[in-house]
Amino acid sequence: MNEHHSLHSQESLQSTDPQKRKHKRTGLSLRWKFPLVLAALLLFTVGVLSWLVLTGIRANQTDQMERGLKRQAEIVEMRVKQSYLLGAGQSPEDFMKKQAPQLAVELGVSSNMRVILYDGRGHEVGNSLPLAYRTDVGQALSYALQGKIAYITEGSSVTYLAPLQGPDGLLGVVQLHSSIEAQQQFYQDIARLFLWTGGAVLVLSFILGLGYVSRQTRDIGRLTRASEQISAGHYPEARLLRRQDELGRLDEGMLQMSHVIRASITALENEKLRLEEAVRRLRELEQQQKTFIGNISHELKTPLTSIQAYADLLDMYGDDPELVREARESIGKETKRLYELVEDSLRLSVLDKYDFELHTEEVELHLLLEDAGSRIRGKAAARGLNFSMDTIPAKVCGDPKHLMHIVLNLLDNAVKYNQDEGWITLSNRVEKDTVIVYIRNSGPWIPREKWDMIFEPFATLSRDRSRQDSGTGLGLPLARRLAERMGGELQLTASDETGLENGNGHSGASGNEFSLRLPLLVHDGFQ
Template sequence: MRISIKIKFSIFLAALLLLTVFILSLLVLEGIKKNQQVEVEQYFAQQATTANVYFIQTIMAESNKVPQTFLASKGKEFAGQLELISGQSVVLYDQDGTIVNKDRSIITSDSIKKTLAFALNNKTAYLTDKDSLYYMTPLRTGNEQVGVVQFNYSLSKNLAFYNQIKQLFIYIGTGVFLLSFILAYFYFNSFASGIIRLNETVDRIREGHFATDTLARKDEIGELSEGIRVMSEQIMKTMRDKDQEREKLTLAVHKLSRLDKQQKEFIGNVTHEFKTPLTSIKAYIDLLEMYPDDEKLMETAKINIQSETRRLYEMVEKVLQLAALEKYDFEFSKEKVDVQQAIQLVLSSLKGKLDKFGIRLETDLTEAYVEADKDCMTIVLVNLMDNAIKYNKARGHIFVKNDLKDGQVIIEIADTGIGIPGEVVHKIFEPFYTVDRNRSRENGGAGLGLSLAKKYAETQGGSIALVSTDRAGTVFRISFPAYEPTKTRK
């Protein structure tokens, strides 16, 4: 999800101001807290010195100058005088940690006990508990500790002052934050608005709308806006020139491509279709030269040569008609075609070629009819059968069968030929593509057989597919819609 630059600016500005106010407040409040702590420590350090001096002076004035005995007998009075001098509540302990001047039940806190144990070890310690501070300092005569003096100090005034300053920072910080944010927002908003307008301009250019405005700014954003405007105008001019040239070039290429395609298709189709009957005629002539005394072969050859000659003559007539009409596609005449008979006629015309290469033919034909142009049907079958012979192995095998299934007449032609490599299977129906170029030249192939077969099959509503191919051979499947008398009468 895209976030607007205005929102990003606002969030960043708010975060920056909040961080600044927070850090400033934190530093000031922490300074106040440390200052209060230092003042309290200095104050009680002076009170501890005063207590020790007063203790020594009091003992020196007494006839009994033993500190332990003095604390036991007059410790309560000494603590009272010390409270008057310091102005603080005082608790006096002897060296055993026993309270001298107050009820012993006041020591209820484990924290106070731990702090007292620390102070009895001739060290100064203090404990802060909520709004009270307990300051404990050793009571000494010379270098000998005789007890502990505890000053009880209320921190309520310090806490009240700290909280007052804290509250003041909250109010002032909030006001400064809001004022700074508003002023900075309007300042940065002008930059954000300029960037957003530039982005909208770029989006319009991306969509093909090249008319742009210039921002009235005298900074880098204004210069960028002017640069985008100039660039947009140059792109618009370049695209107009490019479109004009492309239209001219497209028109020229289209004309040349159409002429070239028509010429190639015309020449390729004619050449390929002329070659097939000529090949059959040549095969029978070769057989007659090999077996001149075979009367049965002579009769078969005569019939098939006449048939192929007639077919060749008809094709020449069509070519001449197409040339005269400047037309490159055959006009189709659909009729009811007996598939079984059409297959047998094609196989009969190719028998000489089959015998020449010693290829064994097997068929499994059933009665079926399709509605198609008979010549187109013959072209499809001849091309596939011719390939099955051409690319078969010596003394190989061809199996042809047909079937009727789901309203489709299925014809399968399987051979035991050299197969088609897997990496070129997708190219076999392309015009002029041959799998084995050396063998194609040997047999006169131009790579148009499968392309023409596919084209003619599809013009009749059918299809051709490669079912399988490997070293054991190849299987092609032809499918045509079955003949439907009721539909035809309509």
């Protein structure tokens, strides 16, 4: 089986190294980017298509040329073999030397090609055109002498060499010269056609693409300007484009986004105001806390000083019975005050920092109120206060211990901050699904701007009055926190010089009204 080898007489002696160039693109708008990208894609497509077609044409031309020259070589081989078989007893060398010149001329005329014959040692023995230009075929001839086919393309001609096989082996080599000028001309015509057609398509598509993209970029520009206005705080009220494609949906999305941004900014501004108010309140609480620390330090120091003084007196005059009795009473009183002060501080700290567990259960509120009233009645009588109660049966769900603490704190304050021969009332009412406990007294009225302040930790209306009445400013804040933990609400609902009802149901005396609201569990009606 013969092997085909292509030898090229012309080699490229130049080589180019790719250089990377950096193109800095700045300020190129989409109006030009899109057409340029489209043109580049078309150029690439036309280039690849042209390369594929021209490569196919070249491969087809080469295949036809090889098959044509192979057929001619087979005809020459058949003619030479026929002549060799007709010659009697001649060696291949003698046959080629004697018959090759005539055979070369005969075959050249019949094939319309230049035919050169070589013997088995590579010596030229026949040439149909001995005066024509000779091509250097040394390397190709050596391939042919090995039983292989080789050809050389040089300009517009092809030199084809093929072995001539005889009955007993290689007779020689035939060299055929063929012109491929027509094929090359056809190839060049097709290449020019692709060049002109591709150029025309490229220019036309660029113009059409520029016109189409200009409309798109105009709408994109409107959206861009709208986004810049949104960033500047100016929000569109209506859609800018009347389109149903992606740009139209983008326009609609920008409109919705502007509404969301506007609402978010408004919410942030409101939140900023709330945070500023919270910071202001925190600063106020911080100041109140500092004030409370100063107050409680003084409150702790006062009983401790008294206890220390009596301890020193007992060391010096321990045999005085009257002094011992007075010291015992005073130390007990101051110790009780210290205990209450520390106890309230600890309770408030627990409420502020820990989520302690409430022991809730069903509570007969009117019974709890009657128990609290009986506990405070003696203290009220000692000050000459008129204490009255008006309760109705009602059940709530709460912690009885903490409920009792709230009510006793309110009643204790009603006794402390009251006038001599004054009055106190304890009552409850039911409104829909809520039980309201009222504690009223004839104490000095509280200015409206201080109604909320008295429920804040570390705040007292008067340091002197607080110290005089053993108050720390923690009782009401602690009571409100406990009420809120049980789902209730504690407020000062009235404080006036003339507007409250006294214990006998008549108005005209100054006083205060505290209300404790709790969720109703069961209302049994009046008894």
